[in-house]
Amino acid sequence: MGIGQEYREYNAWLQPHSYRFKEPFRLNTSPEVPMVARDECKAGMERLFGSGIWQEDAKKSVTLHINSQLPAEGYRLTNGSNGIAVEGGSQNGILYGVFGLLRALGIGQFDEGTVAESAPAVERRVINQWDRADGTVERGYAGNSIFFKDDRLDFNPERIRDYARLLASIGINVIAINNVNVTESSARLLTAEALPKVAELADIFRPYGIRLALSVHFESPVLLGGLQTSDPLDKRVAAWWNAKTQEIYQAIPDFSGYLMKADSEFRGGPASLGRTQADGANMLARAVAPFGGVVYWRCFIYNCMQDWRDTDTDRPKAAYDLFKPQDGLFEKNVILQVKNGPSDFQVREPNSPLLGAMKHTREALELQITQEYTGHQIDLYNLAVQWEEVFSFPVNRNQVLRDLIGNEIDTVAAVSNVGDDENWTGHTLAQANLYSFGRLAWNPRLTAREITDEWIKLTFGTEPEVVEKLTDIMMSSRGAYEKYNAPLGIGWMVNINLHYGPSPDGYEFMKWGTYHRANRVAIGVDRTSRGTGFTKQYDPYLTEIFDSRETCPEELLLYFHRLPYTYVLKSGKTLLQHIYDTHFEGVQEVERFIALWETLKAKLPGTTFVSVKQRLLKQLENAEEWRDVINTFFYRLTGTTDEKGRKIYE
Ligand code: GCU
Known part of the structure; x- marks a missing residue:
């Protein structure tokens, strides 16, 4: 139909x-x-x-x-x-x-x-809005916030209700409405003046089974309470949070809890006061416990001031090093929120070794729906394909991550891709990513293909030609993007801050700890037991697999190993030739998407056909840019030409 x-x-x-x-x-x-x-x-x-x-x-x-x-x-x-x-x-x-x-x-x-x-696999299926009080959205590619404007909550109730319906239809039951990087103005959401409006929002979400959460500022007791310190072990600080929490629950009796980004990327936190993460999280947890609330405590903590000359520090190790020794010290209503990868939402990463490593602490898996490193909702990128791999990634010899969902991991959260654009997500086909997140949080055993098929049929109808071609494009989109992006899990070759478009050395001499260390013969950081020792954070079964070049999954080779460009892959190609080939292929894939899309012109709604086509054309330009910049980068380093004699710029 x-x-x-x-x-x-x-x-x-x-x-x-x-x-x-x-x-x-x-x-x-x-x-x-x-x-x-x-x-x-x-x-x-x-x-x-x-x-x-x-x-x-x-x-x-x-x-x-x-x-x-x-x-x-x-x-x-x-x-x-x-x-x-x-x-x-x-x-x-x-x-x-x-x-x-x-x-x-x-x-x-x-x-x-x-x-x-x-029935849902996990109790909590959470959306994190990265909306700022000023109305912009951090890493948002679909317009402005539907919640905030001019430093306060300012929303159209109809639009919020429609969002609640969309979220309920995919089983979401918690939403944190403000960005984890809490500014002074969004810290003020906790004040007596702002709470009635927050409660209004909670009232809209409630009939749809969705509870509100708030990202809170670690220094709220100082900023809002006039205290001299935010030290979690200071009795006045705890008393302030207790009283504040009571006030919140009076306005919002089913308030889900606090979301906290502390000690990370220039944010204050317990460590800056000489306290542990458990000290900080537990103080908040005790405040919400009497009301059945929880604390979502993020583990995305690393030294973002690492000097590139420092080769001992290895950023992916940071979260495990910090949190693993504190396993068992957290209150029962603390949920440690861990990003899927140990780096940061890259196109290709192994799973974080912290997922499943905390045997006495609750954990949340954090995914990113908004396409920060995956094409800014200009390039097509079906995240379901990647998430299926995340859920299928081994934790040990007998279990994959999926097996922990609903057990050790009782919460699945993700950063929203929604803004006030008429179609919610900028790229209309990026609606699929929001849909897929909800479906997978509900049932992580669904495959990307099943979910993509559902989404296409619900959105565009069941006509076989539309379903077949769109499925092809959507299922291939992640692979295409990966091909023209940074090779074999090396990641990060993006324009700094923006995180769109190629810049192979963009982060190389900066203080964010994301180095590829490419020279004219080799590339990569040795993260094996012989190198930084990152692989030792995994179950021994995986340490062994990742430690060896032969058994390490090939798509992750440059995540774990430093290799010469002459290293021969299973395909028989050298690493360098693989880089050249994939970058040419990635562009060809986008050309193929455009050709396929054209054939659907008569069968798709006109507005969507045109807007998606425009984005595909922009994606093609982007892919060509990636191909040329990355290939030229390696050609200049190595001086080795493409075996197939294709054009690589000097
Ligand atoms: C990344 C992202 C930031 C974000 C941070 C986080 O670093 O670029 O915008 O604030 O992750 O998840 O806290």
Whole structure:
């Protein structure tokens, strides 16, 4: 089926379609079913099948009811001879059941006789907005904030409600609304003047099962409370946080908790006062504990003033070195939030060795939906492909990360890619990344292909040619970007600060600790047991694998090893020739995407066709720039020409 006449980019994956239905339904709901679930069911079915789907005297019904035997947020869908039943384990469960039903019907997978059960893998599925109080969004590529303007909360309730619907439809249940780099003005969200407006926002999210969290400033007691110190072991500091927390819970009884970036990238924190991370986190945790709140404490802490002349310090080791010795010292309601990779949301990284290493401490996996290093929502990059690899990455001989989700890791969080652009995400196809995050946080066993297929069908309909070609483009997009980017996991060859476009030596002589140390014969940092020892932070099974050039996954070779350009890869190519080849191939891939996209012109909505095409053309320019700059960089260093005689600039 093609695209509904009412298609609007704004609707994202909750798009109207004009599917046919066999017979009409009536809607039955028991009194405890929340209004939103009922409304979403009613409107959602109309969206898919037209308003004729509902008839008072219809023989079949859609019944919504609560079944407390089911997991709290879980649901069961049954398509029987009397109609459809949606059972939810709780009010949220029923809402997720309704969205689950609409999804199943939307992708054509809910024939009579079907019974489907689902429940989330983790308790907390969290969105982190990196929105600043001034209305800009850190690493945002889709316009300004939908929450803030002019140093205060200033939002359109309708737009927030629509965001809440989108998030609820993919199972998100917590949102931290402000950037982790808390400025003095966003620290003020905790003041008595600002709290009523925060509470208004919480009121909009609540019916959709979404609880609010706030990023807080470590120095709030000084900034807002007039104290002389923010020392977590100072009784007055703890008392200030206790009182403040009580005030917050009076305004927002279901407040999720505090998100903290401390001791990182010039932010204050316990370490700057001679205290441990546990001292800092536990003080906050004790304040929220009586109210059932949690503290999301970020582990992205490293020395961002490392001198490039210092070859002993190795940035990826920092988080594990700092936190592992403190395992077991954290309060039960502290959740340590760990980025998927030990570096920083690069195109290709191993998983952080800290994930799963803390046996007595709760952990959250942090992903980044906004495309900071992955193309700024100009270049197409289907993050589901990368995240599937993250979940499949081994933790030891017997387990992969996916196996820890819902166990050691009870929270999955991600940085949002949404702004006030009409289509939410700048690049319309980047809507898929928000969708995929929610789906994977709910069920990390889904594959990238399954999720991409769902998203395409819900957004653009089920017409086979559209689904097939778009799936091809989307599934290939990560590989294409990786090919024209920095090679084999070396990362970071980006323009400084901006993080878009190539600059091979951009960070090389700066103080951020991200060095490739390329010279004319070799490239990379030896992070093996023989080098910086980073590989020893992993389970011994993995240490051995990563330590050896032969067994190290090839796509990560330059993450772990220093190698000569003449090193021969499994393909039989030298490292240098591999770099040249992949960079030419990456550009060809983008050309192929453009050609495929062209063939869909008549089958896609005009506005989306044009805007995506413009971005693809810009991506092509970008890819050519990457190819030429990276290839020239290595050619100048090595003086070795391309075996295939293609043009490489001097
Ligand atoms: C990266 C990113 C920053 C961000 C930081 C973080 O360094 O470039 O914008 O603040 O990560 O995650 O805290």
